[in-house]
Amino acid sequence: MAEATDTYRVARTILTTWDLDLVVPADLVRLVAAERSDVTVSFDGRVIAFRTHDASWTTPVIATAFPAIPHFAIPTNETLTCDRHGIITAVESAAVLPGALIELRSTGGDLVVSSENLEVGRIESKVPQVGATAVEALFTARYLLDALKLATTEQITFQFAERHVVIRCGSFTQLIMRRVTTQ
Known part of the structure; x- marks a missing residue:
């Protein structure tokens, strides 16, 4: 198993050739x-x-030692799945605003990806989603993009919790801390 962390993110993937931490x-x-x-x-x-x-x-x-993160195993009802290419394109578009945080907002049909800068304006994109979760969360653009670009499957699943989101795609799992929680 390979894991990486800093103060806002945790990532885990399964390796079949090593038994080394x-x-x-x-x-x-x-x-x-x-x-x-x-x-x-x-x-x-x-x-x-x-x-x-x-x-x-x-x-x-x-x-x-790698920090013990029990949150990976905690199931949440706030789950949605969307297309990898669509979400990456939407987050890249929203990330162009200087200093912007990325907001993910879902009302059940589409995942709305947006950012806002009072001096420049607002960028908003919609990505079709599967899952009827109503959720709002803010993330640092770089951390969210890093996680999404490491995805290896066509579909990405988000599992939202109070202070973080778990992103799953195939055998790769990442945890990213939310900047602000609004529900």
């Missing part, structure tokens, strides 16, 4: 995930290295 910087995981070629991982007990055909990254392993 390591904590590495989340930004490194994001860089490696953006690679389109095979990635070779090596570990010498202190430093972990990621290599592709034309790039390599090394970092010391963080000397701490």
